[in-house]
Amino acid sequence: MTFEFGKENRWHDQYFGTGLAVTTDGADTDALAVGQHLGALAITVCANGAVDATSLELTFKESDTENGTFEAPAAALKLTIAGTFAEGQTIGKMLLPDCKSFVKANLKGTATGKVDVFLSYIAR
Numbered sequence: 001m002t003f004e005f006g007k008e009n010r011w012h013d014q015y016f017g018t019g020l021a022v023t024t025d026g027a028d029t030d031a032l033a034v035g036q037h038l039g040a041l042a043i044t045v046c047a048n049g050a051v052d053a054t055s056l057e058l059t060f061k062e063s064d065t066e067n068g069t070f071e072a073p074a075a076a077l078k079l080t081i082a083g084t085f086a087e088g089q090t091i092g093k094m095l096l097p098d099c100k101s102f103v104k105a106n107l108k109g110t111a112t113g114k115v116d117v118f119l120s121y122i123a124r
Contacts, residue, residue: 016105016117019048022056026108029117031066034096034103041096042120043105047085051113056081058092058107062100070104073097080109091115095122 016029034041045058058079061070081092096103105117 014119016043016119018116019114020107020117021114022053022107022109022111024108024110026057026106028061028070029105029107031063031070031102031104032119033066033101034099034119035101040122042093042122043096043103044093044118044120045081045091045105045107046116046118047087047089047091048114048116049087051085051091051111051115053082053085053091053109053111056091056107056109056111056115058094058105060094060096060099061104061106063102063104064100066102068102070102073099085113093120 014032016032020029043058043060059072059076061072063070077094079092079094085091
């Protein structure tokens with residue numbers, strides 16, 4: 001992978017999920033290890049094909065272990081997005097605060113189309 005200014009840094013094995021549908025009931029993604037990142041990571045949602053979102057809500061849950069119980073942190077963050085997005089366009093990005101070692105993203109809302117959710121590194 002070539003890293004260039006203005007390009008999204010993606011790692012092939014750091015996807016929470018690809019081709020995910022957004023449902024009104026909400027759905028958790030797969031878990032990813034985030035370790036001690038100290039606020040340098042973000043959950044990024046991109047359009048996988050055309051996406052029309054009336055309301056898309058991104059939150060996350062955390063756990064100390066990969067197969068443990070995942071719960072929303074006490075000071076839960078929520079990113080709400082609406083709009084029309086083209087293939088590959090970034091829909092939203094939520095910076096992860098200091099959190100436990102494993103994280104799952106949660107998508108909920110009303111949207112047509114599918115999304116990819118992956119981990120991004122935020123240069124500091």
